[in-house]
Amino acid sequence: MANVISDETIEYVGILAKLELNDEEKENAKKDMESMLDYIDKLNELDTTGVEPMSHVFPVNNVFREDVVTNGDDRENILKNAPEEQNGMFNVPKTFD
Amino acid sequence: MSLLDYTATQLAEKIKNHEVSVLDAVNAVLEQIDSKEDTYNCYVTVDREGALKKAEEVQKKIDSGELTGPLAGVPVAIKDNMCTEGLLTTCSSKILGNFVPTYTSEAVINLEKAGAVIIGKTNMDEFAMGSTTETSAYGPTKNPRNPEHVPGGSSGGSAAAVAANECFYALGSDTGGSIRQPAGYCGVVGMKPTYSTVSRYGLIAYGSSLDQIGPLCKDVKDCATILETIASYDPKDSTSVKRDDTDFTSALVDDVKGMKIGIPRDYLGEGLDSEVKDAILKAADVLKSKGAIVEEFDLGLVEYAIPAYYTIAAAEASSNLERFDGIKYGYRTEEYTDLHNMYKKTRSEGFGPEVKRRIMLGSFVLSSGYYDAYYLKALRVKALIKKAFDDAFAKYDVILGPVAPTTAPKLGESLSDPIKMYLGDIYTISINLAGLPGICLPCGVDSKGLPIGLQLIGDCFKEKNIIQTAYAYEQARGDIIKEG
Numbered sequence: 001m002a003n004v005i006s007d008e009t010i011e012y013v014g015i016l017a018k019l020e021l022n023d024e025e026k027e028n029a030k031k032d033m034e035s036m037l038d039y040i041d042k043l044n045e046l047d048t049t050g051v052e053p054m055s056h057v058f059p060v061n062n063v064f065r066e067d068v069v070t071n072g073d074d075r076e077n078i079l080k081n082a083p084e085e086q087n088g089m090f091n092v093p094k095t096f097d
Numbered sequence: 098m099s100l101l102d103y104t105a106t107q108l109a110e111k112i113k114n115h116e117v118s119v120l121d122a123v124n125a126v127l128e129q130i131d132s133k134e135d136t137y138n139c140y141v142t143v144d145r146e147g148a149l150k151k152a153e154e155v156q157k158k159i160d161s162g163e164l165t166g167p168l169a170g171v172p173v174a175i176k177d178n179m180c181t182e183g184l185l186t187t188c189s190s191k192i193l194g195n196f197v198p199t200y201t202s203e204a205v206i207n208l209e210k211a212g213a214v215i216i217g218k219t220n221m222d223e224f225a226m227g228s229t230t231e232t233s234a235y236g237p238t239k240n241p242r243n244p245e246h247v248p249g250g251s252s253g254g255s256a257a258a259v260a261a262n263e264c265f266y267a268l269g270s271d272t273g274g275s276i277r278q279p280a281g282y283c284g285v286v287g288m289k290p291t292y293s294t295v296s297r298y299g300l301i302a303y304g305s306s307l308d309q310i311g312p313l314c315k316d317v318k319d320c321a322t323i324l325e326t327i328a329s330y331d332p333k334d335s336t337s338v339k340r341d342d343t344d345f346t347s348a349l350v351d352d353v354k355g356m357k358i359g360i361p362r363d364y365l366g367e368g369l370d371s372e373v374k375d376a377i378l379k380a381a382d383v384l385k386s387k388g389a390i391v392e393e394f395d396l397g398l399v400e401y402a403i404p405a406y407y408t409i410a411a412a413e414a415s416s417n418l419e420r421f422d423g424i425k426y427g428y429r430t431e432e433y434t435d436l437h438n439m440y441k442k443t444r445s446e447g448f449g450p451e452v453k454r455r456i457m458l459g460s461f462v463l464s465s466g467y468y469d470a471y472y473l474k475a476l477r478v479k480a481l482i483k484k485a486f487d488d489a490f491a492k493y494d495v496i497l498g499p500v501a502p503t504t505a506p507k508l509g510e511s512l513s514d515p516i517k518m519y520l521g522d523i524y525t526i527s528i529n530l531a532g533l534p535g536i537c538l539p540c541g542v543d544s545k546g547l548p549i550g551l552q553l554i555g556d557c558f559k560e561k562n563i564i565q566t567a568y569a570y571e572q573a574r575g576d577i578i579k580e581g
Contacts, residue, residue: 009461012464013457013460013461013464014441014457016415016460016461016464017415017444017453017456017457017459017460018419018422018437018440018441018444019441019444019445019448019453019456019457020441020442020444020445021445021453025453029453029454029457032454032457032458032515033457033458033461035515035516036407036458036515036516037461037471039403039404039407039516040404040407040408040462040471040475041404042400042401042404043401043404043405043408043474043475043478044474045401046398046401046478046481048474048477048478048480048481051477051480051481052477052480053473053476053477053479053480054476054477054479054480054483055306055476056306056336057292057483057530057531057532057557058292058293058336058338058532058557060335060336062335063332063335065332074199077199077200078199078425080197080199081195081196081197081198081199081425081426081427082424082425082426083423083424083426083427083428083429084429090424090425092424092436092439093433093435093436093438093439094435094436095435095436
């Protein structure tokens with residue numbers, strides 16, 4: 001049950017992952033993913049009919065609090081690590097023409 | 098005996114009695130770093146100035162009686178994935194190569210309140226993805242017991258820094274064994290507490306449902322003391338659990354009479370090095386001779402833990418690492434044409450190969466059409482694995498086994514075959530899936546002189562069982578590992 005990852009799939013995953021791969025990296029990624037998926041397919045040996053997917057081992061509840069502001073204006077700190085900022089805002093490349 | 102040979106709690110005692118000053122301790126560690134760091138590369142950042150300044154402040158508070166705790170004045174190293182205000186925090190990645198956090202992670206704040214002096218930030222596998230500390234963008238760390246070998250990972254810098262006396266204790270994080278396995282490879286003590294015990298606030302996330310912070314240190318007493326200090330309920334971590342049983346040092350009792358210990362037969366089979374197996378069984382005999390009830394049993398599902406883990410961890414990683422986009426912090430590529438091109442180039446240049454591999458896999462298993470078959474399937478298998486442990490802990494107080502199939506491999510031998518590397522996590526990984534606490538402590542050396550790690554696993558919230566068993570074993574074992 002060897003998995004085959006097509007060029008289209010790797011292209012699509014690259015878009016989802018926001019990664020730009022060169023041709024060599026693409027070939028390697030295909031091989032890596034194929035062998036990982038072959039390995040992960042081992043899980044299909046187990047019958048999990050009726051088993052609920054478990055995302056957390058303990059019950060996780062929403063943590064509610066009163067809608068009261070507790071933090072002050074932290075803009076300076078928030079922007080401290082920004083690669084580019086302008087007028088107290090994050091600077092991003094042009095997104096609309 | 099050199100000052101550096103003290104455990105963390107011994108040193109704190111000496112400081113309290115004014116036999117040693119905090120500055121003496123910090124200077125001793127800095128000198129050790131100066132002489133060893135070129136060889137071992139345990140640290141990404143050493144905060145010499147900050148540590149010397151802090152030493153003075155802490156000394157004053159100790160002298161005035163404000164700080165009286167069991168770790169006051171002791172120099173500590175922090176894994177470089179925990180945010181520290183004003184101190185570079187890289188995750189050993191190029192993408193965070195210039196990131197100076199404006200806040201401090203909760204676990205580190207708890208240490209600072211207890212009078213810890215931070216020496217620096219330790220090297221790790223990039224974003225904690227790896228088992229050898231070789232995926233770091235800042236060069237590999239070497240194993241202080243033998244520098245031709247890896248220290249393990251991903252908290253390899255923390256484990257090596259403890260083993261090399263380049264700190265008195267360290268914090269690490271454990272997503273699939275990243276505290277316990279390097280502790281085993283470096284011959285120190287390391288512990289992952291029950292999920293939710295230590296706040297993850299300020300820990301740069303890898304697999305959020307699996308990540309836990311824990312101590313790496315010289316003995317079990319230090320381990321319990323550090324864990325007691327860093328454990329806290331924190332509303333800033335929505336998975337944090339309120340516990341009133343975090344007095345872990347109360348379990349430092351040299352008594353295992355009647356303690357029920359199970360050894361999974363599945364942990365002793367194919368793939369386990371015979372020297373490691375012998376050392377583990379010898380440790381079990383020691384506990385038996387002290388009155389523990391030891392027997393072998395079938396745990397089951399062991400071989401399914403790794404594929405389930407890598408599916409879940411990669412999925413969570415691909416989501417968690419979306420935040421590195423070149424806008425809010427960290428690296429941004431030099432040249433780009435538009436927003437999406439900037440994202441892609443920033444991330445492709447900023448992340449290393451193992452991180453990219455896991456982001457790609459994670460994006461795939463979460464994508465529409467594959468989500469059910471891979472991601473949900475893995476979560477269903479996780480439920481079965483948890484059930485297998487529940488059944489085991491209905492019979493036993495502690496599960497005993499190896500921490501890794503072999504001792505530390507040589508540098509450069511692991512990264513070429515990812516699946517083989519992942520297989521090395523077989524004894525540690527299911528503990529994260531099930532949220533359980535686990536401790537690793539040295540139980541021998543192999544014929545190459547490399548440390549062998551013993552792993553003790555407890556039921557959720559039952560850290561005290563494994564601390565007590567580890568402590569009793571350590572008392573009987575005595576010293577086995579000398580500085581390499």
